[in-house]
Amino acid sequence: MTEEKRIVLRNADLINPKKIEDYMQAGGYQGLEKARLMSRSDLIAEIKKSNLRGRGGAAFNCGLKWSFVPTDAPVSYVVCNFDEGEPGTYKDRIIVQKDPQSLLEGMAICGHAVNSKQGYIYCRGEYPYVVELLNLAIDQARGKGLLGDFDIEVRMGGGAYVCGEETALIESIEGHRGEPRFKPPFPGVAGLWAQPTVVNNVETFANLPSIVLNGPEWFAAIGAPNYPGTKVLTLTGDVANRVSIEVPTTATLREIIYDFGGGIKEGKKFKAVQVGGTSGGFIPESLLDTPIDFDSMRGIGATLGTGAVFVMDETRDIVDITTRIAKFFEHESCGKCNPCREGTFRAYEIMKKINNGKAVAQDIENLTILSQVMEKACLCGLGQAAPAPILTTLKHFYPEYQARLQIH
Amino acid sequence: MTNSIGELEKDARCIFVIGSNTTENHPVIGMKIKKNVLYNGARLIVADPRCTDLAKIADVYMPHLPGSDVALVNAMMNVIINEGLADQDFIAQHTEGYEEMAAVIAKYTPEYAEPITGVPAEDTRKAARLFAQSGNSAICYAMGLTQHRTGTDNVKSVCNLAMLTGNIGRPGTGVDPLRGQNNVQGACDMGGLPNVFTAYQAVTNDAAREKFEKVWGVPLSGQNGLVLTEVINKAHHGEIKALYVVGENPLMSDPELEHVEEALDKVDFVVVQDIFLSETAKRADVVLPSACFAEKDGTFSNTERRVQRVRKAVSAPGKARTDWEILCEVATRMGYPMSYENSEQIFEEIRTLTPSYAGISYQRIENGGLQWPCPNEEHPGTPYLHKDGNFSRGLGAFTAIDYINPGEQPNEEYPLILTTGRSLFHYHTGTMTRRASALNEHVPAAELEVNPEQAKALGIANGGLVKVSTRRGSLEMKAKVTDMVTPGVIFTTFHFAETPANLLTSSEFLDPTAKIPEYKVSAAKVEKI
Amino acid sequence: MITLTINGKEVHTPKGSTILEACQQNGIPIPTLCYDPDLRLAGSCRMCLVEIKGRPLYAASCVTPAENGIVVETESPGIVAARKVILELLSARHKFNCQVCEKNGDCKFQDYCYQYGIKESRFIYGEATNYGINDPNPFIERDYNKCIMCTRCVRACEEITAARAINVENRGHHAKISTAFDGNLADSSCLFCGQCVMVCPTGALTSKVSAGLGRAYEVDKVLTTCSYCGTGCTLELNVKNNRVVGVTSNRTATGSPVNKGALCVKGRFGWDFINSPDRLTTPLIKENGQFREAGWDEALDLVAKRLGEVKNEFGPDSMAVFTSARVTNEENYVAQKFTRAVLGTNNVDHCARL
Amino acid sequence: MVNIQNIILSFRDKPGGIIEAFHAVQKEYNYLPEETIAVAAGTFGISEAQAFGVATFYSYLSVAKRGKYVIRMCESAPCHIAGAEALIKAFEEALEIKVGETTADGKFTLELTECVGQCQDTPVITINSVPYVNLDPAQVPAVLALCQ
Known part of the structure; x- marks a missing residue:
């Protein structure tokens, strides 16, 4: 049986997150110290070699991403994406609440690698209490001179899921409507205030101190070779234990639900699981x-x-849940590109019609073509991913849709 | 303009706007300046008694008192000289008269100027440094600078400033008067002035006169004529017996209207050619209907010296004819046969007599126009003058100028300064825009701008009716309470025949050179009705 | 130069070009709605999507760089299907009343619906949004029921006029073009220049002054120079049946060298004085303090006779001509020539100073 | 209450700080009073339309007046299956207002929100940003009683 393996949560519940001394005692900031002894290119090579892939939606090789920042850029930024807005997700909050310094140390390591003097943590507006903790942590790190000439500022989001998209996030830090930019240019070349910018999320940064300290080989040997390391997961819905865990990436869904989640609540049967948040x-x-x-x-x-x-038991109504998810995207679409702005709205309307038992087969056909176009035609990941729940439920749970139609 | 409009959009790194409400009076130029400032990092200095749209986005805004321009610009130059920011190479190589000017400037410290201009000394310093240190700095001005008894001095002052900092002869620099009317530049270029033929060839110059005499086939007077304001004054004295007005409306546009009215009454015979029965046309003995711009071919020359085509789109209403056709008919009937096939034929005649237009033809300006000087058909036109500091007269001349206060000073009875100008939505005397349905619907009447502080003191409410008076007369209009004007200054527009602002202005104080009346400064009082 | 394959044909384009530019240079039509060569790119309408071999997503050609060796399809079945869906999605919110729409015949959205055979939308679900059409200004009709959210108006207001009076408010399907607090244009920083009308690809923004007077295909456009301030903007007089019915603008550098299509409120909306019933249409002669209509011969003879008399009796310098800053160069030339050669005086001036 | 102008001006030197300024104003007033838009626009060198566009983009910010206690009820999928709908209904009944409305006494505003990141204990609401978790309709009176 797979066991928990803690890298980013290594200090969780073992140290007082409000005391940097605890973190130091647990080996904190040794990774940064080691990184600073390396040249920028060596550091990037090490991270590349570890094959650490971004713990967000695109899973891009972290070191490779950093290497896009031009070496002669006079100004560059390190941005931490702490805008986790996926329903069912709270792992970045757990990481920060239990060990904020590991994030700061990770960002400072990145800052050294890309020669950046300024980092930003973009924290979702729903976490004001975490912002306080972060500011305290930054003050402590600054006070001890640990960050050196690298500084970190926390910015708050405003309840816009789309700002989890890196370019929308950048727009938001710049004080604009959080509408995604088209790419290229990628942030590594022209990001925040048109300067080269690395955007990674909390979990990615929090992995860095251990990787630097223990070496890339150590990390690459953990979990799946093509996606090494661990993953912090949050279990929600109809599992017996709604917990957060950190496991090697070789763990299977069944292990997670049954071994860590304790199986389905109240002895019911499993029906479906949605992984990766509402766009999964x-x-x-x-x-x-x-x-x-x-x-x-x-x-x-x-x-x-x-x-x-997000686990659903046998009693759950897939069509109803998918309708609710469609509403989420209707609410969170930024409205910039046509297929997403109009598509999420119409998809929700069609789902409501189906859910209310008023739909006919043609409606499902319309929903399908709409979803297929959105996947390929939308400007950013939000619109491209929004149809996934619809398309996968249509694929795996079609009878439930069929049962709702007026004329079967 | 010494330079081109497009340069204000990108090349100019600092723009000094003095006496120009650019976004209202030259909106498209205003847009370009605004864009340069907002998105392209250009610096902006605005000197204006009114907090215009541009003033709001300026790096330095100097609300100087109407008529204090010379003191303000001298103070800027004082800072530039004292702080070693003058362009010594340019001064040495391309100018003369620097010493004399510097001697006058010496006393104009920002502190000395402050009580005259009302501009804090520190702001003057900031503006001076910005202007001198931005690389390419341009000066834009309009009637706010010229309509003073010291109008010519004011213009020469800003020329001094440009030369002092070497900001002339490169893209994005220069001295740019923004001409208020579509073809003011062309009317001047064409010799619609009492002292010059086309292209500023002096009537007193024998060679020039002979050239015109030869082509026109008649002897010509070598004596300078009268400028417009002098014509009115002479008419008042009964010395003008006949007046022929082509598309002008002195009974709205000229100062001290009562005076103009009396003058016109004394002229034996008045002919007016116009598209509408203007206030002036109503006083005429004969009115001749003419075609508007949409009904004729020809050219206009814009403020950047660009000669562009005007094209006939529709026929003129009724029996109306083009102004040139009418004039040719009168000339012919007076025994001097004048006839042209079309406007292009006139233009061809112009070219032969006008060196700066010689290279321009209808064919060449079919697409895009050409900026004079354009001396021959191969010449690409001249986007900016005085390239590399080479002035047409040889060396650029500094002029030593002392500040002279405006003719009319506020006193106990008339404690405020009235200044006049235009609205975005109207044009000049309103003959056209008052009949453009949407414009007139949007802004149907004049308003008197009063500062909130002033309004409070006078018990005036926004939108309330007020009476504004000067020594010449009174008008009633609605008040607009706005901090666009500083306390002590009030403002209104001259577009509206119902409230002709020039009833209030004075013709007493004229610029000695240009004979411009002091529209921008009248001592006035405001009363609540 | 970059070499790429578009629709099976090898084409070349300068480095730095987008796929859209490569297509335009090679005569390959690509539909666009949000794209405007004078405005910053948005990449948002997704009409210009193309398929690039080996890439999972469709690419918006207006913002996608042309790269060496890429293989592009502009009208593949997938692309056509996607464009149809996009047009149908827009059709579901766009209120069609082409029969009375000012933009009929000059509407990109209409053109594309026609081209892709969009007879009706599959996506009319839920309640139709109904925005009121009531902005009490005399210049610009704002009908957001026809808006397709291309944001060209917002970008034009920002980048051409720098007035920044409008922006997108709210988000998602509820996003709408609005001023602050969705108020009237007159209460905003709007300058009524109509640049938004100029760039709008549908009938959402139109001129109230031209309403009902003529469709684009009915008018001839005559390029001329504005008759207001000294900037010298080029504009197009729209003529129908020998009558000016509107003003539009040409945006090319050669066709509109000073303003590149940008106009102000007077230039774009202040043209109808041309058709004013107040226009003078016949010579008038004053008799006993009253004007009476006269023929040209009578009026001209009278003027010539009286001027001749004054000249003889009081000398040339007793006469003066005011020429005009509002008539053409040719007319100013003739006026001063008339003054100098015929009347014999230099008393000619105009209101340059006033 | 702190002057809106002063709140916003304190963010003046922060590039892109308008959203932070909005948060600060909202912390004080629970919404963005009308003058916020003009002051922020002036402070950050953008237009009022642009400032308004920013303020209305973010669902966490409100340009409409709200009550002293803003109750935001999550209805994202994990909360949805945990009974969010019944909870929402219970709040509506208890306060006699609909979602999106404010009680006549100006005390409570009810709003829907998407996920607030407390999905281990669904359903979740926040009251003035403080999360309350694992709620059921029966607890509504007690939760409201906390708001004094």
């Missing part, structure tokens, strides 16, 4: 033995994404 695909029982690493998940039309594991 729905996975039926038959695919539960798939490992959670990014590529395996993608292979079954799902996404590891934010590591949300």
Whole structure:
């Protein structure tokens, strides 16, 4: 049986998150110290070699991402994406609440690698209490001179899920409407205030101190070779234990739900699990033995994404839940591009019609073509991912839709 | 303009706007300046008694008192000289008269100027440094600078400033008067002035006169004529017996209207050619209907010296004819046969007599126009003058100028300064815009701008009716309480025949050179009705 | 130069070009709605999508760089299907009343619906949004029921006029173009220049002054120079049946060298004085303090006779001509020539100073 | 109450700080009073329309007046299956207002929100940003009683 393996949560519940001294005692800031002894290119090479992939939606090789920042850029920024807005996700909050310094240390390591003097943490507006903790942590680190000439500022989001998209996030830090930019240019070349910018999320940064300290080989040997390391997951919905865990990426969904989650609540039967948050695909029982690493998940039309594991038992109404998810995207679409702005709205309307038992087969056909176009035509990840729950439920749970139609 | 409009959009790194409400009076130029400032990092200095749209986004805004321009600009130059920011190379190589000017400037410290201009000394310093240190700095001005008894001095002052800092002869620099009317530049270029033929060839110059005599086939007077304001004054004295007015409306546009009215009454015979029965046309003995811009071919020359085509789109209403056709008919009937096939034929005649237009033809300006000087058909036109500091007269001349206060000073009875100007939505005397349905619906009447502090003291409410008076007369209009004007200054527009602002202005104080009346400064009082 | 394949044909384009530019240079039509060569790119309408071999997502050609060796399809079945869905999505919110719409015949949205055969939308679900059409200003009609959210108006207001009077408010399907607090234009920083009308690809923004007077295909456009301030903007007089019915603008550098299509409120909306019933249409002669209509011969003879008399009796310098800053160069030339050669005086001036 | 102008001006030197300024104003007033838009626009060198566009983009910010206690009820999928709908109904009944409304006494505003990141204990609401978790309709009176 797979066991928990803690890298980013190594200090969780073992130290007082409000005391930097605790963190130091637990080996904190030794990674940064080591990183600073390395040249920028060596540091980036090490991270590349560890094959640490971004713990967000795209799973891009972290070191490779950093290497896009031009070496001669006079100004560059390190931005931490702490805008986790995926329903069912709270792992970044757990990481920060239990060990904020590991995030700061990770950002400072990145700052050294890309020669940046300024970092920003973009924290979702729903976490004002975490912002306070972060500011305290930054003050402590600054006070001890640990960050050197690298400074970190916390910015608050404002309840816009789309700002989890890196370019929308950048727009928001700049004080604009959080509408995604088209790419290229990528942030590594022209990001925040048109300067080269690295955007990674909390979990990615929090991995860095251990990787630097223990070496890339150590990290690369953990979990799945193509997506090494661990993943912090949050279990929600109808599992017995709604917990957060950190496991090697070789763990399977079944292990997570049954071994860590304690199986389905109240002895009911499993029906579906949605992984990666609300934009993830729905996975039926038959695919539960798939490992959670990014590529395996993608292979079954799902996404590891934010590591949300939302479990639904046999009594759950898939059409109703998918309707509710469609509403989420209707609410969160930024409105910049046509297919998403109009598509999320119409998809929700069609789902409501189906959910209310008023739909006919043509409506499902319309929903399908709309979803297929959105996947390929939308400007950013939000619109591209929004149809996933619809398409995967249509695929795996079609009878439930059919049963709702006026004329079967 | 010495330079081109487009340069204000990108090349100019600092723009000094003095006496120009650019976004209202030259909106498209205003847009370009605004864009340069907002998105392209250009610095902006605005000197204006009114807090205009541009003033709001300026790096330095100097609300100087109407008529204090010379003191303000001298103080800026004082700072530039004292702080070693003058362009010594440019001064040495391309100018003369620097010493004399510097001697006058010496006393104009910002502190000395402050009580005259009302501008804090520190702001003057900031503006001076910004202007001198931005690389390419341009000066834009309009009637706010010229309509003073010291109008010519004011213009020469800003020329001094440009030369002092070497800001002339490169893209994005220069001295740019923004001409208020579509073809003011062309009317001047064409010799619609009492002292010059086309292209500023003096009537007193024998060679020039002979050239015109030869082509026109008649002897010509070598004596300078009268400027417009002098014509009115002479008419008042009964010395003008006949007046022929082509599309002008002195009974709205000229100062001290009562005086103009009396003058016109004394002229034996008045002919007016116009598209509408203007206030002036109503006083005429004969009115001749003419075609408007949409009904004729020809050219206009814009403020950047660009000669562009005007094209006939529709026929003129009724029996109306183009102004040139009418004039040719009168000339012919007076025994001097004048006839042209079309406007292009006139233009061809102009070219032969006008060196700066010689290279311009209808064919060449079919697409895009050409900026004079354009001496021959191969010449690409001249986007900016005085390239590399080469002035047409050789060396650029500094002029030593002392400040002279405006003719009319506020006193106990008339404690405020009335200044006049235009609205975005109207044009000049309103003959056209008052009949443009949307414009007139949007802004149907004049308002008197009063500062909130002033309004409070006078018990005036926003939108309330007030009476504004000067020594010449009174008008009633609605008050607009706004901090666009400083306390002590009131403002209104001259577009509206119902409230002709020039009833209030004075013709007493004229600029000695240009004979411009002091529209921008009248001592006035305001009463609540 | 970059070499790429578009629709099976090898084409070349300068480095730095987008795929859209490569297509335009090679005569390959691509539909666009939000794209405007004078405005910053948005990449948002997604009409210009193309398929690039080996890439999972469709690319908006207006913002996607042309790269060496890429293989592009502009009208593949997938792309056509996607464009149809996009047009149908927009059709579901766009209120069609083409029969009375000012933009009929000059509407990109209408053109594309026609081109892709969009007879009706599959996506009319839920309640139709109904925005009121009531902005009490005399210049610009704002009908957001026809708005397709391309944001060209917002960008034009920002980047051409720098007035920044409008922006997008709210988000998602509820996003709408608005002033602060969704108020009237007159209460905003709007300058009524109509640059938004100029760039609008649908009938959402139109001129109230031209309303009902003529469609784009009915008018001839005559390029001329504005008759107001000295900036010298080029504008197009729209003529129908020998009558000016509107003003539009040409945006090319050669066609509109000073203003590149940008106009102000007077230039764009202040043209109808041309058709004013107050226009003078016949010579008038004053008799006993009253004007009476006269023929040209009578009026001209009278003027010539009286001027001749004054000249003889009081000398040339007793006469003066005010020429005009509002008539053409040619007319000013003739006026001063008339003054100098015929009347024999240099008493000619105009209101340059006033 | 702190002057809105002073709140916003304190963020003047922060590039892009308008959203932070809005948060600060909202912390004080529970919404963004009308003058916030003009002051912020002036402070950050943008237009009022642009400032308004920013303020209305973010669902966490409100340009409409709100009550002293802003109750935001999550209805994202995990809360949805945990009974969010019944909870919402219970709040509506207890306060006699609908979602999006404010009680006549100006005390409570009810709003829907998407996920607030407390999904381990669904359903979740926040009252003035403080989360209350694992609620059921029966607890509504007690929760409201906390708001004094």
